[in-house]
Amino acid sequence: MKYIVIVEDEVFMREELEDMLCKAGYKVDVIKSFENVTEQLLSLSPDLILLDLNLPCVSGFQICREIKQKSSIPVLVLTSRDQMRDELHALDLGADEYLTKPCRKERLLARVTNVLKRYEGRTNLLEGADFLLDRQTYTLYIHNQSVVLPKNQGKLLEVFLMRGQDIVTKDDLCLAIWGTTEFIDENALQVNLTRLKKTMMSLKMRQKIVPIRGVGYKLIMEGKSDESKLEDF
Amino acid sequence: MKYIVIVEDEVFMREELEDMLCKAGYKVDVIKSFENVTEQLLSLSPDLILLDLNLPCVSGFQICREIKQKSSIPVLVLTSRDQMRDELHALDLGADEYLTKPCRKERLLARVTNVLKRYEGRTNLLEGADFLLDRQTYTLYIHNQSVVLPKNQGKLLEVFLMRGQDIVTKDDLCLAIWGTTEFIDENALQVNLTRLKKTMMSLKMRQKIVPIRGVGYKLIMEGKSDESKLEDF
DNA sequence: ATAAACACTTACAGTCAATGAAAGTTTCTA
DNA sequence: TAGAAACTTTCATTGACTGTAAGTGTTTAT
Numbered sequence: 241m242k243y244i245v246i247v248e249d250e251v252f253m254r255e256e257l258e259d260m261l262c263k264a265g266y267k268v269d270v271i272k273s274f275e276n277v278t279e280q281l282l283s284l285s286p287d288l289i290l291l292d293l294n295l296p297c298v299s300g301f302q303i304c305r306e307i308k309q310k311s312s313i314p315v316l317v318l319t320s321r322d323q324m325r326d327e328l329h330a331l332d333l334g335a336d337e338y339l340t341k342p343c344r345k346e347r348l349l350a351r352v353t354n355v356l357k358r359y360e361g362r363t364n365l366l367e368g369a370d371f372l373l374d375r376q377t378y379t380l381y382i383h384n385q386s387v388v389l390p391k392n393q394g395k396l397l398e399v400f401l402m403r404g405q406d407i408v409t410k411d412d413l414c415l416a417i418w419g420t421t422e423f424i425d426e427n428a429l430q431v432n433l434t435r436l437k438k439t440m441m442s443l444k445m446r447q448k449i450v451p452i453r454g455v456g457y458k459l460i461m462e463g464k465s466d467e468s469k470l471e472d473f
Numbered sequence: 474m475k476y477i478v479i480v481e482d483e484v485f486m487r488e489e490l491e492d493m494l495c496k497a498g499y500k501v502d503v504i505k506s507f508e509n510v511t512e513q514l515l516s517l518s519p520d521l522i523l524l525d526l527n528l529p530c531v532s533g534f535q536i537c538r539e540i541k542q543k544s545s546i547p548v549l550v551l552t553s554r555d556q557m558r559d560e561l562h563a564l565d566l567g568a569d570e571y572l573t574k575p576c577r578k579e580r581l582l583a584r585v586t587n588v589l590k591r592y593e594g595r596t597n598l599l600e601g602a603d604f605l606l607d608r609q610t611y612t613l614y615i616h617n618q619s620v621v622l623p624k625n626q627g628k629l630l631e632v633f634l635m636r637g638q639d640i641v642t643k644d645d646l647c648l649a650i651w652g653t654t655e656f657i658d659e660n661a662l663q664v665n666l667t668r669l670k671k672t673m674m675s676l677k678m679r680q681k682i683v684p685i686r687g688v689g690y691k692l693i694m695e696g697k698s699d700e701s702k703l704e705d706f
Numbered sequence: 707a708t709a710a711a712c713a714c715t716t717a718c719a720g721t722c723a724a725t726g727a728a729a730g731t732t733t734c735t736a
Numbered sequence: 737t738a739g740a741a742a743c744t745t746t747c748a749t750t751g752a753c754t755g756t757a758a759g760t761g762t763t764t765a766t
């Protein structure tokens with residue numbers, strides 16, 4: 241049974257949605273506290289998020305962005321903001337649907353079904369800047385082609401993606417590959433990193449692994465300074 | 474540069490769309506003859522199809538269904554049919570978006586971008602009834618998990634999927650695996666088939682490979698007679 | 707400038723999954 | 737019920753992935 245989480249502050253609307261989706265056969269939870277929504281969502285890890293844009297504390301846009309950055313959960317935006325610019329912005333942030341209230345029940349359910357179907361079996365797809373990584377098989381999708389990475393290279397890339405722009409220590413990487421930091425030859429890690437770098441090169445990925453001397457490594461975007469978060473409106 | 478094909482019979486609308494998309498930086502073609510549209514589309518194999526529903530000769534629904542069955546090209550339906558039932562039906566057939574005319578330029582372009590982004594790197598994903606198969610790596614997505622099939626098993630499954638409900642001969646299968654039908658031990662094929670069946674079982678796939686004695690094999694849906702095409706309206 | 711620490715590279719041998727051959731068993735059908 | 741077709745299991749070979757070893761570069765503090 242598919243699991244949906246609703247992020248909506250207006251109580252009446254929220255209960256109506258919850259009811260409708262329950263009756264349609266989904267397992268449903270609602271967010272009631274609007275601090276650290278993203279963390280709550282990630283720990284619930286639903287199959288789909290139904291997201292309002294006007295929320296107390298946080299911007300729905302911000303939530304959408306973070307979710308898309310840190311997971312592969314589909315996001316369906318349902319809002320009363322009917323400005324075109326809002327729609328464009330949400331879609332640009334990676335929202336999977338944008339519906340405006342009021343919205344007929346059938347339409348909403350159809351879109352929910354449709355989005356879930358599109359994601360069928362594709363949970364665990366991590367999004368990089370210009371590629372996707374399957375966290376189970378380490379299949380990498382980039383530039384309209386796909387490659388299965390060797391397990392170790394996949395695990396390394398996975399760690400880098402999960403950390404975003406942050407620095408990753410060698411211990412982190414050892415932990416990811418071998419599950420422990422002890423009894424591990426530093427050099428083994430080195431070799432695996434070299435191999436990952438080589439495949440990244442050969443696939444012409446725009447990301448690069450750069451060493452932070454004495455600390456660890458970092459994944460950066462080639463030839464592009466840190467523009468990160470543009471302002472929401 | 475992304476490549477879009479427009480399926481629209483009304484000339485004025487068609488040219489407007491073509492113009493708009495060209496200016497937005499896409500390579501665009503239009504369908505002008507509405508017989509065997511599906512074949513035309515498949516041979517053009519664009520990155521996205523912009524589809525009207527009311528067409529001479531064929532139903533847009535039928536085209537959508539066939540495209541989704543035989544390829545992984547995204548379909549954006551743009552139509553003046555604003556009935557809810559049309560929308561639901563199109564989405565049910567696997568359409569990736571449903572927009573009603575008139576539609577603002579920005580909205581259309583945003584949806585086009587959005588759909589293309591969703592499909593980024595996912596060309597070559599073959600759709601089965603309840604699973605997806607990556608034709609390059611033979612990664613199989615089913616029931617929220619993914620597995621990389623051994624090359625031979627992947628090739629076999631690929632052939633079955635491409636043929637739909639049709640019978641596949643042993644020669645076809647040998648050809649797919651080894652590129653020739655000569656010098657091949659029938660038994661080698663047999664073993665590979667057994668292996669594929671076993672993995673299909675262990676993944677609880679609803680499809681089954683059944684032998685057609687003296688002819689070949691066929692992929693069927695478990696416990697479900699051939700209901701195939703429900704009527705469009 | 708130079709030594710020490712850190713980072714990287716290449717080659718090689720062991721391991722393990724995937725494959726085809728062989729030999730046998732089961733299931734259909736005339 | 738015999739013969740053909742379909743299936744199964746086991747085993748040796750192959751090849752990709754991996755860690756080890758033994759190096760070569762590169763940075764930084766003195």
